[in-house]
Amino acid sequence: MPVRNLLSPAARRFLEGLFPGDAAVFTPEETFVFGTDASRRFAAPWAVVRPETLDQVRELLAFAQAERIPVLPRGRGTNTVGDCVPVAGGIVVSSARMNRILEIDGDDFVAVVEPGLATGDLQAVLAGQGLFYAPDPASVKFSSVGGNAATCAGGMRAVKYGVTRDHVLGIEAVLPGGTVIHAGGRTHKNVVGLDLTRLLVGSEGTLGLFTKLILKLLPKPAATATLALAYPSVDAALTAAGDVFKAGVLPVAVELLGKEAMDAVAAIAGVPWPRDAGAALFLRVDGSSEAVAADLRLLAAAADRAGPVWREEAAAPEAEEALWELRRLLNPASFKAAPDKISDDVTVPRGALREAAAGIAAIGDEARVRILLFGHVGDGNLHVNIMHDAADPDERGRAENARERILELCLRLRGTLSGEHGVGLAKLPFLDRQLSTGERELMRRVKAVFDPAGIMNPQKAY
Amino acid sequence: MSKPLDPAHCLHGQGRRPECILCGRCLSVCPLFAATGREELSPRAKFFLARAVAEGRADLSRKAAELLATVCLSCGKCESACPLGLCGPDLVAELRASHPGFAGFLWKLWVERAGLMWPLARSLTKMLPGNIPIEAVSRAKAAIEAMGSGRAPEPWLVPETWDRRHEGKKAVIFAGCVAEHANPRWKEAARRVLAGLGVEVLPDPGFTCCGCTLGHAGAPAAQAAMQQHNIEAWRAAGRPLMAVFCATCRCGLRAYARKDLGLTMDELPLWRENLVSLAELMGATTFRAGEAAPPAVRYHRPCHGAGGNQDLDFLRRAMGDRLTFNENETPCCGFGGLTKLTSPELSEAVASHALAVYAPRPGEQIVTGCAGCVTQLRAAAPDAVRVGHWLELLG
Numbered sequence: 001m002p003v004r005n006l007l008s009p010a011a012r013r014f015l016e017g018l019f020p021g022d023a024a025v026f027t028p029e030e031t032f033v034f035g036t037d038a039s040r041r042f043a044a045p046w047a048v049v050r051p052e053t054l055d056q057v058r059e060l061l062a063f064a065q066a067e068r069i070p071v072l073p074r075g076r077g078t079n080t081v082g083d084c085v086p087v088a089g090g091i092v093v094s095s096a097r098m099n100r101i102l103e104i105d106g107d108d109f110v111a112v113v114e115p116g117l118a119t120g121d122l123q124a125v126l127a128g129q130g131l132f133y134a135p136d137p138a139s140v141k142f143s144s145v146g147g148n149a150a151t152c153a154g155g156m157r158a159v160k161y162g163v164t165r166d167h168v169l170g171i172e173a174v175l176p177g178g179t180v181i182h183a184g185g186r187t188h189k190n191v192v193g194l195d196l197t198r199l200l201v202g203s204e205g206t207l208g209l210f211t212k213l214i215l216k217l218l219p220k221p222a223a224t225a226t227l228a229l230a231y232p233s234v235d236a237a238l239t240a241a242g243d244v245f246k247a248g249v250l251p252v253a254v255e256l257l258g259k260e261a262m263d264a265v266a267a268i269a270g271v272p273w274p275r276d277a278g279a280a281l282f283l284r285v286d287g288s289s290e291a292v293a294a295d296l297r298l299l300a301a302a303a304d305r306a307g308p309v310w311r312e313e314a315a316a317p318e319a320e321e322a323l324w325e326l327r328r329l330l331n332p333a334s335f336k337a338a339p340d341k342i343s344d345d346v347t348v349p350r351g352a353l354r355e356a357a358a359g360i361a362a363i364g365d366e367a368r369v370r371i372l373l374f375g376h377v378g379d380g381n382l383h384v385n386i387m388h389d390a391a392d393p394d395e396r397g398r399a400e401n402a403r404e405r406i407l408e409l410c411l412r413l414r415g416t417l418s419g420e421h422g423v424g425l426a427k428l429p430f431l432d433r434q435l436s437t438g439e440r441e442l443m444r445r446v447k448a449v450f451d452p453a454g455i456m457n458p459q460k461a462y
Numbered sequence: 463m464s465k466p467l468d469p470a471h472c473l474h475g476q477g478r479r480p481e482c483i484l485c486g487r488c489l490s491v492c493p494l495f496a497a498t499g500r501e502e503l504s505p506r507a508k509f510f511l512a513r514a515v516a517e518g519r520a521d522l523s524r525k526a527a528e529l530l531a532t533v534c535l536s537c538g539k540c541e542s543a544c545p546l547g548l549c550g551p552d553l554v555a556e557l558r559a560s561h562p563g564f565a566g567f568l569w570k571l572w573v574e575r576a577g578l579m580w581p582l583a584r585s586l587t588k589m590l591p592g593n594i595p596i597e598a599v600s601r602a603k604a605a606i607e608a609m610g611s612g613r614a615p616e617p618w619l620v621p622e623t624w625d626r627r628h629e630g631k632k633a634v635i636f637a638g639c640v641a642e643h644a645n646p647r648w649k650e651a652a653r654r655v656l657a658g659l660g661v662e663v664l665p666d667p668g669f670t671c672c673g674c675t676l677g678h679a680g681a682p683a684a685q686a687a688m689q690q691h692n693i694e695a696w697r698a699a700g701r702p703l704m705a706v707f708c709a710t711c712r713c714g715l716r717a718y719a720r721k722d723l724g725l726t727m728d729e730l731p732l733w734r735e736n737l738v739s740l741a742e743l744m745g746a747t748t749f750r751a752g753e754a755a756p757p758a759v760r761y762h763r764p765c766h767g768a769g770g771n772q773d774l775d776f777l778r779r780a781m782g783d784r785l786t787f788n789e790n791e792t793p794c795c796g797f798g799g800l801t802k803l804t805s806p807e808l809s810e811a812v813a814s815h816a817l818a819v820y821a822p823r824p825g826e827q828i829v830t831g832c833a834g835c836v837t838q839l840r841a842a843a844p845d846a847v848r849v850g851h852w853l854e855l856l857g
Binding site for chain 1: 502543
């Protein structure tokens with residue numbers, strides 16, 4: 001629903017004073033892109049500001065609360081659920097000019113960064129120092145640390161290393177009204193008080209505005225190796241994934257590509273697997289080079305039992321890269337496979353993966369829509385892309401129906417609506433199927449403690 | 463002889479464009495975003511706004527036109543990053559070309575603010591109507607002086623043994639606007655190099671601008687006229703080798719083979735094969751470092767036409783460990799497109815950002831193979847850091 005620009009002339013003057021020059025923009029043309037994100041939804045913001053200092057953010061949030069103006073934190077706008085879309089209007093706060101690495105400490109194993117820093121830029125700097133920030137969402141090269149924290153981004157390495165929440169030690173945030181809080185700190189352990197850090201991570205911009213993050217670093221593993229396999233069916237590949245976990249080795253990544261996903265990649269690139277294969281599994285291990293070689297042998301033996309029709313190992317960086325490039329090509333490939341897609345990131349308990357995959361395939365068949373199935377199966381996290389042409393109302397209807405049934409299926413298997421994308425606007429209509437009224441009410445009350453006027457990214461997430 | 467170019471955005475301009483999916487990959491590579499943090503200047507913002515204008519959801523206001531049509535460096539990095547292959551410079555060029563008043567606006571701008579773009583403007587006078595007022599000429603003279611050899615590095619790279627594998631071949635030099643009008647010493651240096659290699663340099667066939675910038679500027683008719691002029695000149699010279707030492711020119715010239723400009727089926731492969739970078743012709747020529755050699759040299763990779771990396775390969779052979787190049791640090795200089803004319807402060811911000819990435823120490827040098835990059839980085843570099851075309855280093 002369109003929202004009128006409710007920014008008063010006085011409010012505009014205030015923002016122009018606090019954010020001089022091009023640090024504040026107001027024209028519809030300039031603010032247009034700040035009304036959208038990778039969800040491709042749109043609502044017009046009233047203003048966009050680009051703070052560079054903590055003081056600017058404090059003054060802004062004091063002003064916004066007093067004036068009851070919505071505030072929308074924005075990193076690179078790469079989330080897929082509408083977290084950055086100003087559905088209630090308001091001021092978009094771009095972190096593009098708070099993008100510095102403030103400190104890298106190789107003894108404490110922490111990095112202190114501003115929220116607008118691209119996560120990949122941090123990883124590149126760390127790699128040169130033998131250090132490692134583990135979270136690696138698919139958008140790692142072009143999404144921001146602040147955005148990753150706000151959405152608790154996952155990624156392929158989550159099997160072994162966990163998600164963003166497991167790597168944020170502390171957060172400096174400004175709350176509505178202008179209060180600055182320092183949640184957590186720079187120790188790798190901390191049990192003093194309630195864990196506000198882990199509450200803020202994944203809060204989708206609804207509690208406060210991050211101004212500084214303290215991240216946990218690890219020693220960079222000396223070596224990695226990759227094993228790629230193809231199986232006759234998704235079921236066989238998922239059986240193999242289960243066998244792998246029984247081999248006594250925790251892989252860094254366990255990725256699945258279903259048949260349709262493999263075909264989509266094959267449509268834009270040369271692929272090494274036989275064209276009649278029904279699924280592919282990509283496994284990666286890391287550690288010392290000796291440990292990696294030994295682990296790879298164990299994984300290969302375990303993965304063999306389900307009868308792979310193709311396999312390839314790679315330990316040299318270029319050879320590994322060539323294999324993982326096939327997995328990464330899936331994203332661009334998926335956009336060329338059909339005019340439109342509905343994409344979900346449902347997650348089920350690891351033991352329910354085979355049932356989930358079989359159910360999703362059956363729903364796709366019944367609804368006569370093509371479904372690209374792939375995902376981080378090591379975490380039970382399935383990316384379900386329902387390919388369709390939205391210009392055809394009948395097809396769109398069948399795609400939406402399939403989506404709903406898939407969400408229901410995953411909840412029945414004791415799974416979750418979203419493993420890593422978040423709720424934003426996209427999953428909000430389905431939330432009551434997973435959360436009880438009491439739980440949602442509790443979340444709203446928690447929000448009210450941080451944000452009594454309800455100005456932080458309103459109408460989203462829970 | 464030539465490798466594929468990446469990005470290839472000069473080669474586009476036909477067919478239906480897929481719809482931007484707003485994924486945000488282009489923000490990470492856009493030099494304007496990196497230098498300013500202004501997302502509204504990013505390719506994603508342009509595609510989003512252009513679509514809204516096309517569908518009538520946003521007005522093509524003056525502000526929108528400004529954002530869409532004037533602020534792009536035409537570097538093409540977004541095209542390489544985009545999963546759908548969308549090219550920001552193509553979008554901008556099309557919008558410019560389809561806007562009826564744009565050619566007049568462009569010409570006026572050129573005349574008023576020619577400055578560093580003067581060399582190109584001078585080539586343009588042959589193709590476009592209108593006289594250049596005297597004030598523009600005096601401004602341009604000052605700009606040319608600033609651009610000239612004053613702050614060029616001292617020559618220090620001395621050829622020892624020449625690679626003579628091309629001995630006896632005939633070549634013409636395609637010098638490009640900057641060398642032709644502002645830095646004739648580059649052309650002289652190229653002539654000496656070709657002589658050393660044993661290549662016979664034919665008389666200048668009267669080439670004009672390659673047309674690359676005009677294409678981006680949204681003046682396709684003027685661009686096509688220049689392209690045809692150059693093809694005729696090449697034919698008249700007997701279709702010889704064309705030695706090029708500006709990456710952007712080479713990028714622009716290569717694009718001829720992908721358009722219908724009247725090159726015959728027999729001529730097409732010849733055009734592609736005979737269009738060679740001077741660096742590539744150097745082959746296994748060996749060098750020694752003279753007394754003026756700096757402690758370290760940073761290679762700046764031009765956004766245009768670096769796909770074959772001929773300059774980098776050559777410079778690595780010639781300079782060895784003295785040369786630094788980091789694949790992850792390839793900032794744009796900020797010269798390209800019309801931004802230098804329309805928003806000089808933005809163009810300067812991008813140049814400053816590039817220098818901040820390189821962080822050269824006093825006494826170090828930055829070397830590149832594109833006339834625009836040299837001009838831009840030389841103007842922005844501190845006094846103690848010399849920036850040059852590699853031709854200027856040859857002793």
